Amino acid sequence: DIQLTQSPSFLSASVGDRVTITCRASQGISNFLAWYQQKPGKAPKLLIYSASTLQSGVPSRFSGSGSETEFFLTISSLQPEDFATYYCQQRSSYPITFGQGTRLEMK
């Protein structure tokens, strides 16, 4: 199974900050990586797929990059509604796996 490790697991930041979350895969997965945002009590929401393609309707302050084993989710200028938990997910092979999550909280 492909393991995904996110860092940091917890991040404290302020409105307007630029933040980056890292997702490392245990083996190369090309660009078969997606990012999701989840707010408390809600279902996850797809943000980015194929490592860097923004899902329709997602603000352009979100961006993704990386390939093979190292991937990044960047939020260029944090907005109040961005404080949430973020997950990466690989679709290179079954079983589909998620990272453990990064909780982004307001400083």
Place this chain on the structure above:
Amino acid sequence: EVQLVESGGGLVQPGGSLRLSCVASGFSLSSYWMSWVRQAPGKGLEWVASIRQDGSVTHYVDSVKGRITVARDNAKNSVFLLMSSLRAEDTAMYYCARLFSGVTIFDSWGQGTLVTVSS
């Protein structure tokens, strides 16, 4: 508007069975792979199972193989998760999710249904 509405969760004893349902609207269910993803209380996301458009192909995470079956009825716009021999570690919110254009990425999610396995 794409909508997925899950139901069927509840409290069940260890070793018991449960059937979860997901009713889809706003799109043609028969055109999409569908999946179930679960989340234990306070924990991360875990993919459980996926099923092809016509039901002919299914995939499962190892921990549920032999105990959980994913099924669908396109005529009733529904996807199901048939769960048996339930264990405490199956306790979770179960989400129904649509796979994006045949790719294993979840582009639409339901609100979830909670399964609690406890005596």
